Amino acid sequence: MKVKHIPLRKCIGCGLKNSKENFIMVVRPPKKGENSSLQVLQGKNKKGGRSAYICASLDCLKKARKTRRLERTFRSKQATETYSLIERML
Numbered sequence: 001m002k003v004k005h006i007p008l009r010k011c012i013g014c015g016l017k018n019s020k021e022n023f024i025m026v027v028r029p030p031k032k033g034e035n036s037s038l039q040v041l042q043g044k045n046k047k048g049g050r051s052a053y054i055c056a057s058l059d060c061l062k063k064a065r066k067t068r069r070l071e072r073t074f075r076s077k078q079a080t081e082t083y084s085l086i087e088r089m090l
C-alpha cells in the first residue's frame with residue numbers, strides 16, 4: 001500500500017501547516033522582470049513561481065498584514081493591495 005505524500009505548506013499568518021488545497025495562495029508567476037503582478041488563488045493550481053500560503057481566515061490575514069509577510073516574501077509594493085484582495089475572498 002502506498003502512502004501518498006502530501007507536501008505541507010505553512011500559513012504566513014498563524015504558522016500552522018496544512019496541505020495547499022486548504023490555503024489561499026498568493027503567487028507571482030515567473031516572468032521576465034521582478035514586477036509581474038501578484039495573483040491570489042484558491043484551491044488547486046499548477047502555477048510555479050514564488051508563492052505564499054495563508055488560511056482562509058481574517059485572523060491570519062491580520063497577522064500577516066501586521067508582520068508585513070507578503071512584503072517580505074515578494075519584495076513588492078503590490079503586496080499591500082494583495083491583502084485587500086485576499087480579504088475580499090474570505
Ligand SMILES: [Zn+2]
Nearest residue numbers: 011014055060
Ligand atoms: Zn493561518
